[in-house]
Amino acid sequence: MHLVPPERAHQHPIDEHTVCHAIEGIGDPERVRAWAERFALLADPGRLSLLLALHRAGPIAVSDLALATGIRDTAVSQALRLLRTSGAVQADKDGRVVRYRLRAPEIAELLEVLATHGSTPSPG
């Protein structure tokens, strides 16, 4: 139960039980950091639109993503580059067209959460 690291053991807690419970909830700090990076990928409206489109429309070309989202193609390329570097998406070259698809299942799960909260707002 004494989960407080000795580094900061000198601070005496208000509710020790709650503190240990909280530390349990946090878990491995490196895992937290990894998830924070994943969330950061979804934290931009443009990238989130791209990921939603990729999640729904499967393999899709860059220019079609630009057409669907309204983002300039250079910005789409930039965003896809970031997503590619992070391992979130995968590029499949087909002639002069490059089709992208979602690669990370964790991100797909997060997008599913988004989908369950009303994909289109009720027209009322």
Add this chain to the structure above:
Amino acid sequence: MHLVPPERAHQHPIDEHTVCHAIEGIGDPERVRAWAERFALLADPGRLSLLLALHRAGPIAVSDLALATGIRDTAVSQALRLLRTSGAVQADKDGRVVRYRLRAPEIAELLEVLATHGSTPSPG
């Protein structure tokens, strides 16, 4: 099926069906923006730790959050201020102690997704 807004109808798509499908997946742009802001709250390791602690340990004091996460109390206050402004958390004052609790169910769901992916890494 012609979901492409007239603003950018002059661009002719590579796969029109795919484009319309993607636009369906994106849905309301304002909803996307709202979710991007939610994701931004989880995009910082410190805030994510705080939210995990709040989600697990229920109402918890600020200094206990600082103790559990290892973040300086002023930074915790700053983060909680942002989370409060965004409606993610709620503050309940109790004497000179302020206990925070998670308020947004959408964020709780996202944290649940995090929990299902191995809360504590297997010890070898």
Add this chain to the structure above:
DNA sequence: CTCAAGCCTGCACAGATATGCACGTGTGTT
């Protein structure tokens, strides 16, 4: 009243980020 604990705020600074522009590369067409 005096003091400490718990918490909040304003300010300044360093770091990260998204965007647009111009340009380069490779592919298919005429």
Add this chain to the structure above:
DNA sequence: AACACACGTGCATATCTGTGCAGGCTTGAG
């Protein structure tokens, strides 16, 4: 060969964001 299309890259810029420091406010204890 010449051209247009689809896509990627580098650079410069404006903006945002997280952090630490100093100080203030309220509450409870001595």
